[in-house]
Amino acid sequence: MSQSKDHRFGTKAIHAGVMPDPATGAIMTPIYQTSTYVQSAPGVHKGFEYSRSQNPTRQALERSIAALENAEYGFCFGSGLAAIDAILKTLKPGDEVISTNDLYGGSYRIFTRIFEDFGIHFHFINMSDIEVLEKHITDKTKLIWVETPTNPMMNIIDISGAAKIAKAHNVLLCVDNTFSTPYLQNPLNLGADVVMHSVTKYIAGHSDVVMGALATSNKDLAEKIGFIQNASGAVPGPQDCFLVLRGIKTLHIRMQRHCENGSTIANFLKTHPKVDKVFWPGFKEHPNHQIASQQMHDYGGMISFSLKENTAGAATEVLKKFELFTLAESLGGVESLSGHPATMTHASIPKAERDKVGLSDSLIRLSVGIEDVEDLILDLKQALA
The missing domain is CATH 3.90.1150.10 (Aspartate Aminotransferase, domain 1)
Incomplete structure (x- = not known):
């Protein structure tokens, strides 16, 4: 099926990233419920070795989410917090993160209760006036974390304004797009480097899956995320990926x-x-x-x-x-x-x-x-x- 970026959102939701099963012609992506794959010789395979690293059902979903966010690369994780965990693992001790002061409690918890213990420092500020952001950037700032609308006060943060400031200081900008979904808001189009979703919420849409996702067009960042996804192993199973693929279609x-x-x-x-x-x-x-x-x-x-x-x-x-x-x-x-x-x-x-x-x-x-x-x-x- 065509994966044209020119397609409108509804068409991409139904078609992007998925193709008929080559073995049977099944129009729905099968649930590849397997942990490993046959190799014809050591290192010679059909693109799949082990399901922590690659799984055809997950691959279809990652392509779909990337297409919806107008991104080149998509990655799925076992939860939204696992996706956040992967982004934070691209940082090093001594690095600093600037985040909005109104955000999901789980994000605040993983920032302050886990990653601060590894020497990463977090600053929580009111980003309603985006110009305030620049005053808090230092040479140690490596990531700006934006949630808009914020949870639960529905504050709005200027993504384009944040992106201009981030680029001027060579800092990554990540936007938690869970509340808006790619149907309402496309942060990468507005200059963000990476988008995070708790797929559990609107993208899956039926309260039957826990999952997270990241989408980016930054090749270097994508390579880091892909390595962390495989090395840390916080990946979703094929059954959950199938359910989300079904949810995305509506x-x-x-x-x-x-x-x-x-x-x-x-x-x-x-x-x-x-x-x-x-x-x-x-x-x-x-x-x-x-x-x-x-x-x-x-x-x-x-x-x-x-x-x-x-x-x-x-x-x-x-x-x-x-x-x-x-x-x-x-x-x-x-x-x-x-x-x-x-x-x-x-x-x-x-x-x-x-x-x-x-x-x-x-x-x-x-x-x-x-x-x-x-x-x-x-x-x-x-x-x-």
């Missing part, structure tokens, strides 16, 4: 519905008497809304909101009453989910740090699914009543 139409529902629900919450603030980049008054409009194709289905009764107990009462917004970790599935970041996804971040970014005890995060939006509104009404 990514574009799922994201359309996530965005439509997200807009409707954000506007409903904005007018509710018990809601204090709603954090969603589609509002014109949202900080850096104009930048979001420039670098995103739509505003996504992730929404956070705080209650006027700003206590964890008030949030808990709402969360317990939800019927469709299931209380659970994670996001990005077809079903709507709710969460309490202060005690769930961001519990590993100290309260003082959460308070600095406005992550209040009453903050509730919604992953708006693709159900009928009228039913979701009714669920919100009864839970908030």
Whole structure:
């Protein structure tokens, strides 16, 4: 099948990276459930030696994700954190990383609790004004880590602005694109060096897989990542790769519905008497809304909101009453989910740090699914009543 980069997103989602099985003509990529491959002579094989190193099902998925991000190289890992781990392993003791001060708790944890012990230093700053970034760069800075929209405050960071600063100082820029997916945002097109995804979320889309991915067009970086992927071995199995390949085929139409529902629900919450603030980049008054409009194709289905009764107990009462917004970790599935970041996804971040970014005890995060939006509104009404 043609892998033309000129194809539009929906066509690439269905066709890019995958080809009919040469043995049978099967239109779906088979699950190559094998650990090893026959060699006709020592070192003579058909491109596959051992499934930690290469697997045809994983290879098809890596090509697909690379195509969606307009990248030359794609790599899949056993989780999103394993993908982050691989990027950080390209650094050396004494290197410094600048990250946003509002980010996924698991990212903060692996930065501060694991890699700081190996002599890598992290600086967490507010990147809403991207010009502030340059003030923190030193000759030891090797990586800038951007998450946009951020988790859970939905802050918007100027990827193009960050890329210009990174290139001026010969620093790598990595963008966690999990919330947006390549359907809404393409960081490599905006100057980033590498994109990270928790594939578990929107890309897989059905809450049945844990996986991570990296995509880049930087050949030297790709060689390092490929070596780390094989040497460290944190790779996904073929069954999971098959499930994600299936999920990708509907990514574009799922994201359309996530965005439509997200807009409707954000506007409903904005007018509710018990809601204090709603954090969603589609509002014109949202900080850096104009930048979001420039670098995103739509505003996504992730929404956070705080209650006027700003206590964890008030949030808990709402969360317990939800019927469709299931209380659970994670996001990005077809079903709507709710969460309490202060005690769930961001519990590993100290309260003082959460308070600095406005992550209040009453903050509730919604992953708006693709159900009928009228039913979701009714669920919100009864839970908030």
